[in-house]
Amino acid sequence: MKSSRTLKKATQVVVRSGACFVSLVLGCGPLLAQEAPHLTALSKAVTGFAPFDLDGDGRSEILSLSPLSEPAGTGPLVVVLVEQRLTQDDKLALGGGSKRLVEGLHRLAGDVAKEGHTVMMLGVELHAGEPHQDGRTLLALRRLLQRLNAVQPMSAAVLVGHFPDALLVRTCNWRRQEKLELAGKDGKPVAIAETMTNVRCVPEYVAHRCDLVLADLDGNWEELYVPGPAMLPSVTAVFGDSVPSAGGPCVAMNTGAMRVVDVFHVRDGKAGVDGEAFAVALDEADRDHECTAADRAAGNPIAIPEIAVSRIDARGVAVHPELRALMYEQGQPRAVGFELAGNDRATDVQWEGNGAEEQCLLCEYLDRNHMFRTQPLSAEQRRPASIAEGLGSGMAELRSADAAWGEFKAEGYDVNGADLMALLQWLQRPAVLRTLRAHSDGQFAQFAKTDVAALERSLGKPWRWARYGQRLEPSWAANQGGRADFVFYRALHDAHALPKDPYLLIHTGCEALSPPGAEQRAYDDPQYGRFGQAEALLFFTPCLAMVGRAKVFYDEPRGFCAALGEGATFGEAWRRYFAIEAAAKGWGEVGDDIGRKRSYFWSMIGDCTLRLPK
Secondary structure, eight states: OOOTTTOOSEEEEEEETTEEEEEEESSSSOSSGGGSSSOOHHHHHHTTTOSBOSSOSSOOSEEEEEESSOOOOSSOEEEEEEEGGGGOOTTGGGTOHHHHHHHHHHHHHHHHHHTTOEEEEEEEEEOOSSSOOHHHHHHHHHHHHHHHHHHSOEEEEEEESOOOOOOEEEEEEEEEEOOEEEEOTTSOEEEEOTTSEEEEEOOEEEESSOTHHHHOTTSOHHHHEEOSOEEEEEEEEEOSSSOOTTEEEOSEEEEEEEEESSEEEEEESEEEEETTTTEEEEETTSOOTTSOHHHHTSSSOOOOOSSEEEEEOOTTTOEEESSGGGBOTTSOBOOEEOOOTTOOSOOOOOEEEOHHHHHHHHHHHHHHHHHHHHSOOOTTTSOEEEEEESSOOOHHHHHTTOGGGTTOOOTTSEEESOBHHHHHHHHHSOOSEEEEEEOBOSSEEEOBOOOHHHHHHHHOSOSOEEEETTEEEEOOGGGTTOEEEHHHHHHHHHTTOSOSOOEEEEEOSTTTTOOTTTTTSOTTSTTTTTTOHHHHHHHHSSEEEEEEESSSOOOOOTTHHHHHHTTOOHHHHHHHHHHHHHTOSSGGGGTHHHHTTGGGGEEEEEOTTOOOOO
């Protein structure tokens, strides 16, 4: 094998801690920092960090780190973490997908550096398999970012590939007035009038993806990690006509527990149950444990991110049906027959990940990212666009991103009451900043009932099959109700139905950024994040960055568009929301006890270092 000092645009096999993996260099000098004759302080910070075992249990969370380029510059540091699996392509020397991908990553690093940043790109190999410890692995990555930030102040981390998520649970002493029924001291049900105030101290999943944990470099998140399995207690109690500040004997209460595995538990208020006395002791001061002393001094004590974090991960949408016969060789879906063999139950289509497809989608994303950064924006594209179904227009919020948009009005750019055909037409109109407002979950956004025949005429056959007799046939039937999902966005991509006009997106639908399966599965489970609607938007439309919520709630990131209008990056605009929320004079300004940490629900995918072009 050639010396690593002279290896250019080739592969190099590196053995580190018993793991053999392929590392890539594309004209960027020595791959391994410890082999370079003159190490930068950043390279020294990485040298020897991995393997890294956060809790000393003998299982490393970070198996290896491989610097993919030597960092240079004096500007704020942007760290690009690249999942090592994406570069393990034995066809690299023959022009495989990994070569194109790494070329795109180095081009991205160069583009970001030209904007005044220092860029460090690292290949990362992480723990996978048992035990389920996604949060601990994320905390190990956080230790790495803390070390690098201490050497050169960071502005952002961009995770390329599939990385663990932080799953956030919150327990809050929530005062509510509602009609309900609770158990009395004798066990018999007691009807509670809606005029009476109850205290609901019940654990709840509040963010299936919470990148605040990684972005808040000085918070106390390690103390909040619960590997589990564990039972988090819950209680809903009524004390009488009012709620004593310290609690006391109850008129009625319900108790229980929630089983959790691998979560971060944000506890805001303690409710201790005394079953024998039928009483609940309240401690409102037992809160904000993730916050630093400076955070707790704010009008609304919340954790504040020091950096921005975003993800570029196509794994969940880079899937093909296992049964190859369902697709023509050119990639179009087709109908197939099957023998029931005496079994009359429906045959389900099974799916599997496709590494080549994943690399291709990432490369397409990096290509349009480069185009967005380097090619002038046309006047026609310099427009805002809002679409809403069941929720109000977002155009007023978008206007704050550009003074020229104050009086902007154009047909088809502020759409209210939309089916999937209207969504298609809206996406076909050039715009640089968009907002999508529709009730949703991790897999789809709900639009109006749609003429599926019109969909098929515009987009062809979908990547979804329905059983008709003894045949499986491509069918839009499941989208008739208005599901904007993987199938819909995949069809847009394959039909080349959209112009190549990159855009930034604010998605206010509930759980829009929630990875499907996050509550039950580890990040390396093949089903984790599969068919996520956010990733479908990112990779099957010209989207470059998206901010969204990973919970059912009602807010939007205040100040986000105004920050973009001031020249802030997408990530800096995300951080602005936290600063605005923390500066509140009282909790009443930010959703009271249950809502004051609503900024925790918001994260980003795509490239958080992007700005609105001037």
